[in-house]
Amino acid sequence: MLDIKKIPVNMLEENCYVVSDDTREAVVIDCGALTDDDRRRITDYIEDRRLQVRHHLCTHMHYDHCFGAAFMWETFHVGPEFNRADEPIYKGMGAEIFGPLAQVMKEGLTPAAARYLTEGDDILFGHHKLTVLSTPGHTPGGICFYCAAEKAVFVGDTLFYCSVGRTDFPGGDSEALCESVRNKLFTLPEDTRVYPGHGPHTEIGFEKAHNPYIG
Known part of the structure; x- marks a missing residue:
């Protein structure tokens, strides 16, 4: 059985799990x-809890989700694992989104990817x-x-409660996002619990019935 601990962090109350x-x-x-x-x-x-951290996994590389990359590397000796398509964001595109906070990342250590992750x-x-x-x-x-x-599925900022x-940030695509939710998340069992990057958890079946953004 999984023990899932949600720890909201930074000024955007991002859910670190x-x-x-x-x-x-x-x-x-x-x-x-x-x-x-x-x-x-x-x-x-x-x-x-005397845990041994084996991986630092990133759903995407907006800074509010990876401010702690250097901390994870220095404290637990694990580098970030993410999809290669988000590397430009990790390496500097966040300035358009986070303004002065982007400088925090640029001035600190940004560990190289430990592994590039792909479908499957x-x-x-x-x-x-x-x-x-x-x-x-x-x-x-x-x-x-x-x-x-x-x-259980950890979805970052792809899907939230209702x-x-x-998709108005650089690289965002509203059509692609809706297709991702319909074709990947909404095909999971309806009682799958969804752990998002912000806010409360939800379930696939509930979102299929009530989410106003996915027709």
């Missing part, structure tokens, strides 16, 4: 830790496996992480 099982192996998804308090809460949770790749930890779903739209390289055994991710 620490996901582990009874082996104490863990993955961290979308570490947007920016402040000392953000980093302390993540470190305390991991150390208190598996991430293994403990007794569990996450499978990569390619879901472009919010960004060109947007991906989601699906655990079929636990009926909403979807913005």
